Structures are given as C-alpha cells and as structure tokens.
Amino acid sequence: EVQLVESGGDLVQPGGSLRLSCAASGFTFSNYFMNWVRQAPGKELEWVANIRPDGVDTYYADSVRGRFTISRDNPKNSVFLQMHSLRAEDTAVYYCARGFEYSFDSWGQGTLVTVSS
C-alpha cells in the first residue's frame, strides 16, 4: 500500500524558514515524480513544486520560485520542501503527492504551515 507521511509543519514568523519532509513507502520511490501541493484555509488546491525521479530537474509555481526548493533522497525514500522568506500567504496545509503519467495518484495526509507574527 502506498503511504506518504508529511512532517515539519509549524508556526513560523514572516520572513522565516521551514523544511518539510515526506516519507514514502509501499512503492519503488526512485521510479516516480513527486510533488508538493498546498491548500490555504478554506481555499482550493495549488500545485507548488515537482521533482523528477532522478532529482535532476525541478519545477516550481511562480508564487514560490526563488523562495522554495524541492529535493529528494531516493535511498531514504523521502522528498523535501525547503521554504525561505515565508509570507502570510504561504499559510496552508502542504500535501506530498506522487506523480505518475501526468496525474497526482496518491496523497499524504498533509502538514500545516502557519506564517504569522
């Protein structure tokens, strides 16, 4: 069974940094694209970042490019999201989602990031 477990969400001040982690199990992690998708309170889903199976190529939403970095550790079956210069509008539940054939086929339970002073 595919499992994705996010962690690292916290309350952080504007301008601060945070690193999210997603631990994967139940599938061959190194074969899959991985994504971060976020959902602000009461709002719709927003794709944030994507990383290729080999970790060489990464892609970002315009709203986070230059501030967020997605990375992965295939031997440890984990994907990360390093977030810098956080803003109030980054407040959201951040989901890790597996990518396969142009689709988000499995989702984690999410981790809450709150940016507030």
Place this chain on the structure above:
Amino acid sequence: DVVMTQSPLSLPVTLGQPASISCRSSRSLVHSDGNTYLDWLHQRPGQSPRRLIHKVSKRDSGVPDRFSGSGSGTDFTLKISRVEAEDVGVYYCVQITHWPPVFGPGTKVDIK
C-alpha cells in the same frame, strides 16, 4: 496558465438521487501524445484529497461504479448516479496536460 472553472460551486443533493458537476478549461486539454490529462479528486471534510478518476473517465481502484467521468477538449463532467452519504465533500477537477498543473475551484457537495 490554463484556467479551470467548475459549476456549480455548491451542490445540495438528495440521497439516492443523481448529481452532476461540470469542469471547463480555458484551452483544450488534449496532450500532444493524444491523451487528455484531466482528473477528478474528492476531498472529504478534514481529509486529504483522493483521486477518483484520471484521464477523463478511468476510475481508480476501489472507486464505486456510481462515479463516472466524461468529456473532451475543454468540457468535462463528473456524474454520481445515486448519491450516498459518504459522497459529501469537495470535488476538484485538475488538468496536468499543460504545465503548470491547475486545479478547479472545487464543488462542495452536501446532503439536503
């Protein structure tokens, strides 16, 4: 970026009755490889999203056959043949044909 719209945004339904949600995109979602990468997700209150349907009409494993997806080009529909209590929540369409992926605003389904 592609713009995704859904209607209605709120859908009160009667148990046992059918329900239908429309999703429209600002440009055709037919990929150069011939596939159409339009998915439907369901998010129950307090839970993470779950994929129901991919590539317009392919139901995921474990998804009841009362759910069906259809459409082409820019117009897509999710239908529930007979709504059950567990079907409440928000339904999102998402396109991944064109980069970046874009989600629709969601349709909230609840029981009358």
